[in-house]
Amino acid sequence: MKKILxxxxxxxxxxxxxxxxxxxxxxxxVLCISCEVNLPRTRFHSDPDNVVSQIxxxxxDIKAATAFLYFRKGGSVQNLVHQLKYKGExxxxxxxxxxxxxxxxxxxxxxxxxxxxxxxLHPGKEKKRGYNQSYMIARGMGEVMEIPxxxxxxxxxxxxxxxxxxxxxxxxxxxxxxFEVAEKKSLANKKVILVDDVVTxxxxxEACAKVLTEDAKSRxxxxxxxxxxx
Numbered sequence: 001m002k003k004i005l006x007x008x009x010x011x012x013x014x015x016x017x018x019x020x021x022x023x024x025x026x027x028x029x030v031l032c033i034s035c036e037v038n039l040p041r042t043r044f045h046s047d048p049d050n051v052v053s054q055i056x057x058x059x060x061d062i063k064a065a066t067a068f069l070y071f072r073k074g075g076s077v078q079n080l081v082h083q084l085k086y087k088g089e090x091x092x093x094x095x096x097x098x099x100x101x102x103x104x105x106x107x108x109x110x111x112x113x114x115x116x117x118x119x120x121l122h123p124g125k126e127k128k129r130g131y132n133q134s135y136m137i138a139r140g141m142g143e144v145m146e147i148p149x150x151x152x153x154x155x156x157x158x159x160x161x162x163x164x165x166x167x168x169x170x171x172x173x174x175x176x177x178x179f180e181v182a183e184k185k186s187l188a189n190k191k192v193i194l195v196d197d198v199v200t201x202x203x204x205x206e207a208c209a210k211v212l213t214e215d216a217k218s219r220x221x222x223x224x225x226x227x228x229x230x
Contacts, residue, residue: 018089019076030095039099040070040077042227045107052227055202060209063191063219064109067227068100071198077226081197085129090136093197096225097140105145109221114190115150116142116223119208120179122156137225138195150192153182153216154208179211187216199224 015024017032024032031039044050044066052065071077080096083089104110118134126132135151142149158178181187194208205222212218 018083018092019079030091035076036099038076040072040075041103042067042070043103044227045103045110052199052222052224055199056206056209056222059202060206061213061220062209063221064107065222066104066107066110067199067224068096068103069226070229071226072229081133081226084133084136085197088130090131090133093133093136093225094140094143097137097142098144099140100137100223100225101141101144104141104223109191110193110223111145112191113145113147113193113221115148116145116193116195117150117154117208117212119194119196119204120151120154120156122158134196137197141195141223147193153187154212155180155182177207179208181211181216184216187212187218189217189219191219191221193221193223196222196224198226198228200228 015028016022017024017028017030017035019031019035022032042050044052048064050066052067053062056062056065069077071081080092084092116138118132118138120126121129121132121134132151135149138149141147156178157180192212194205194212196205199205199222205224209220209222212220
């Protein structure tokens with residue numbers, strides 16, 4: 001009886017791929033197999049000198065950095081990130097986080113981390129959105145990698161303006177003093193991975209990394225869902 005009801009519900013309210021809109025079949029979740037296979041993966045985790053790492057050279061003491069996907073204007077990743085951030089589709093973050101975690105299990109620094117720390121949103125913005133998209137990504141990663149997600153120690157002290165149309169210098173000025181670390185001793189000498197959605201200039205991640213490395217004496221890696229590509 002239960003299976004009959006589930007089949008009827010599916011006929012009335014079929015689950016669809018959140019990228020292409022086609023109906024999902026049994027075994028598919030969030031994305032259809034075609035959209036998942038065609039995600040523009042970077043494979044940066046196997047290259048220690050990848051372009052994400054290079055963003056932070058000379059700017060912050062980052063032990064490893066990577067991004068899972070290429071973010072291109074008008075592409076599937078832009079579509080998915082937009083839905084994750086602005087349309088309430090939080091399951092996209094967890095789903096892509098799990099796929100990301102599968103890849104990072106092959107990378108020694110990331111797979112041996114003590115914790116994942118999502119870049120925090122200002123409490124007001126998080127309340128309005130209903131969740132922190134970076135937390136949803138980290139949650140999916142942690143589920144696969146069996147690494148705890150820590151949201152208690154890295155705090156955003158004040159609201160910052162949107163970064164979207166700012167220059168690299170303006171982005172840094174906008175975020176350089178808005179993060180702080182609580183209970184620094186609990187992070188001392190810990191290997192932590194900062195998790196964010198999309199890296200462009202890296203200003204926000206740099207600001208987070210600096211307080212973690214300089215104030216808490218943590219060893220920091222960076223893992224973003226995507227990197228902006230031109």
